[in-house]
Amino acid sequence: MSGRVTAVSSNGEYSFTKPNRDSIRLLTGIGVEGDVHAGATVKHRSRMAQDPTRPNLRQVHLMHEELFDEVGEAGFRVMPGDLGENITTRGIDLLALPTGTLLRIGDSAVLEVTGLRNPCLQIDAFRTGLLKRVVGRDEEGRVVRKAGIMSVVREDGVVRPGDPIGVELPAEPFRPLERV
Template sequence: MARVEAVCISDRKGVVKKAVSQVELRTQWGIESDAHAGKWHRQVSLLAGESIDQVKEILPELEQGAFAENIITRGLDLAALPLGSRLRIGATAELEITQIGKECHNIGCAIKRATGDCIMPREGIFARVVTGGTVTAGDEIVRLS
């Protein structure tokens, strides 16, 4: 079963995010109180916990949110999800995958300096919020399409 390992937010773009107990996803907006929320296609970022584990072998002190990810997943092959895929998280939240990977903002960004690597450009998945809802660590993730 795929699940949410952690949820993270920040009030600025381009910095590490902080793990929080829960987030509120707002339809067509993103995560309340997160710098990436807005009317665009990258409202929420997801990163597989399995990808983070590989970096933690080198840097075990990494904390959740180190790659500026909003939702850390476990047991879901994010790399296999095509654009347009839909995920239900928890009871009501629904995301649509809009982008796979991204161009790094800046050579030597804060994330790369903190972690030694920025895996989001290669392994990050981005989504828009189709249906809002509360998301917490431990919530089930179901692929709808």
Template structure:
């Protein structure tokens, strides 16, 4: 399956989960129009106390559907149904067919395939740039008890060596993204592994 977009979601308020929508509009260097995490500086509530406010490297949150399949293996049918709802973990874009976690800092994801019904500037190819991985937060356990640990990879000494809760990106070029659009991956010259942001 070529890399593609399965779902897009947004929320104007700081709820944990986001709502499924037919399309999202990305705004260059800002984020998703109308989303509570859009802005030049960080908008996540856990970081609003930092002064001066840091640059917003978390404008767009993406999760591969393959990760959701991986972490859901021991969940009940009801828990799986909740987990697979678009935007359940606060992600804006659920992808299929691309291992986002293996990509490096600065990798561009270009969303291709003209969105149906859009013309002019809004039909331009939207581009996001990967900045890091999402650090699983306690809110995941409030969504489903014990789920946070399933998004962590630990070594034999119980030290965290990997995080599976998706990737964070900034918007390099605005545009419209809809489910069904393709994703073209453009890697930087040097590979720098994604760390938590």
């Protein structure tokens, strides 16, 4: 299983969207250099309000570009960085990866998948009705979150659009992704 990076984004200020960049630098145990969500402890405002000493399991947000195609068919125009992701991918079913999967990106960066992004109401503030397209229910009534996955940086590296992404699955039994 492999894919590629189609865009990279970061923002040093709290904002729902993140501007695209030529490259981003991933820092071990921290996240994207200069990004507002970088840090060893939680940086998302809602998480900081609960307990600012908790480990940051949301250092790097990845989103599959295929989601943009899907919501586009429903009339929503979404581009890389619009939903706050740091790395936009193509060719990997991110949502199907188990917890603990390693993503080897470019020459040296390694991310460990920690869980699913829990989409929030800000998505509807960005595009009214979009939240229902990225959160739904399956046939058994279970919540399905499609707004990407979260990860932590295990090895430093620079990531650029076009970089290959290799997938290294953890030892079985696999643990399915849960919201983090």
